[in-house]
Amino acid sequence: MTGPGRAGRTRARLERLGPRTGRGRVLLVLLLAAAVTAFTATVPLLRGFFDLRVYYGTVHTWAHHGGRIYDYRVPGTVYGFTYPPFAAVAMLPLALLGRAAAIAVSLLVNLAALAAVLRILAGPGRWRHGWYRWALCLCLLALFEPLRDTFSFGQVNLVLLALVLVDCLLLTTGRGRWAGAGIGLAAAVKLTPVLFIGLLLLAGRRRAAAVATAVAAAATGLAAWADPAASRFYWTEALWDTGRVGRLDYVSNQSLQGVLARLGETGRPWWASAVLLALCVWAWRVRRAVAAGDWPAAFALTGTAACLVSPITWVHHLVWLLPSFAVLVRAGHPRIAGSLYAVLCTSVVWLWAGDAAGLDGFLGANAYVWVSLGLLFGLPTGQGRGARPPLARSASATAPAPSPVSPATTAAGDQPGSSSEAGAPAAATGAADGSVREGGRSPSSEPTGSTCPAAAKPQSSSARASSYTVNPPSA
Numbered sequence: 001m002t003g004p005g006r007a008g009r010t011r012a013r014l015e016r017l018g019p020r021t022g023r024g025r026v027l028l029v030l031l032l033a034a035a036v037t038a039f040t041a042t043v044p045l046l047r048g049f050f051d052l053r054v055y056y057g058t059v060h061t062w063a064h065h066g067g068r069i070y071d072y073r074v075p076g077t078v079y080g081f082t083y084p085p086f087a088a089v090a091m092l093p094l095a096l097l098g099r100a101a102a103i104a105v106s107l108l109v110n111l112a113a114l115a116a117v118l119r120i121l122a123g124p125g126r127w128r129h130g131w132y133r134w135a136l137c138l139c140l141l142a143l144f145e146p147l148r149d150t151f152s153f154g155q156v157n158l159v160l161l162a163l164v165l166v167d168c169l170l171l172t173t174g175r176g177r178w179a180g181a182g183i184g185l186a187a188a189v190k191l192t193p194v195l196f197i198g199l200l201l202l203a204g205r206r207r208a209a210a211v212a213t214a215v216a217a218a219a220t221g222l223a224a225w226a227d228p229a230a231s232r233f234y235w236t237e238a239l240w241d242t243g244r245v246g247r248l249d250y251v252s253n254q255s256l257q258g259v260l261a262r263l264g265e266t267g268r269p270w271w272a273s274a275v276l277l278a279l280c281v282w283a284w285r286v287r288r289a290v291a292a293g294d295w296p297a298a299f300a301l302t303g304t305a306a307c308l309v310s311p312i313t314w315v316h317h318l319v320w321l322l323p324s325f326a327v328l329v330r331a332g333h334p335r336i337a338g339s340l341y342a343v344l345c346t347s348v349v350w351l352w353a354g355d356a357a358g359l360d361g362f363l364g365a366n367a368y369v370w371v372s373l374g375l376l377f378g379l380p381t382g383q384g385r386g387a388r389p390p391l392a393r394s395a396s397a398t399a400p401a402p403s404p405v406s407p408a409t410t411a412a413g414d415q416p417g418s419s420s421e422a423g424a425p426a427a428a429t430g431a432a433d434g435s436v437r438e439g440g441r442s443p444s445s446e447p448t449g450s451t452c453p454a455a456a457k458p459q460s461s462s463a464r465a466s467s468y469t470v471n472p473p474s475a
Contacts, residue, residue, distance in 0.1 A: 052154025
């Protein structure tokens, strides 16, 4: 277990990196921002808000033209709505917007969700990081491929991650009365967060698990009331048809199922065995994290496991790995965090978008899966209750009471748990105290394609946009 002293030394080393003057730091941030801008302008990575076009066209067809949710397809493609019916209900406000306004709202909502995620992961000592560290963090985040894809697809992953992390914060700070509501709402929109209900059960938080289940059931029931036919179709047919989402062997599928599919093993027994093994490791590691009071690590492990066991985990789904990097930094392993994070910025998997055969294809086309597996097996735990210094825990019990003649006047900064060194346990008990790091290439004809989309790709071709998407009907 990594103590607070190591985390403090890590922060001190990070402080010594780069310029120490205000002018030098401003110059470095401006140079990094220019480099990130040049990267994003040079490497074609915009997806034309393809997923937002799916949501937008589905909702407009459903609300204004009496169409069915799961019948809509983006013109020129086979792709339509694949989420549970409640997701369409939650997206109904899109029916009131034009296409440009919908894009603006998507960007603003994702920015707000990212701000919430960073605030929770940074912990209660977030303000001590200062503008310089936050500016560096934002530059590095701009290179993180799953995050870039989430914004440019118009995806909802960040919103779901924020909802789940709110529950993590409630449990960490002991205000768990309403914990589970965020998880339940997220699980009603997409199925990936359902595994967090399993986390609550493993942790013995039955009330929180019941709240999550009740919220998910209520949201699902609301959708069934709004459109019974759509709900019946989804839960009896669409849910089990992975072909509606995309090819299992497509390189963007960075799950265990994707690895097996690229090896030509599409049988369910192989996948079921791999999933069972991953879930056993997850359960073992989560129980250890919860026993140590380390809720941030438990939630990070659950997000990682969910990406591995899901039948399809597109690259943009890997924003669920962000809490793991925060945990690594908090635990005093910034180099490991930086190395793994950099892999997820390179877009290296797209080098094998056309052919993933051979040993190089096995290793390279599944690079993000290997990162997820490494985090599942090796993520440090035990930075919760055990990370607090003994003196801070026992100060009230051991400090002598001040005499009436000579009252205590010791400054707070001189107390053992309030120095800059003690900032680490504070972040550890609130949530991970994270920073991050990052880099892309190669084409494909799928909407989850690489950072080099071909002109004919649905996500980058305005000619293939829905008639409802390009020229939305008036409400």
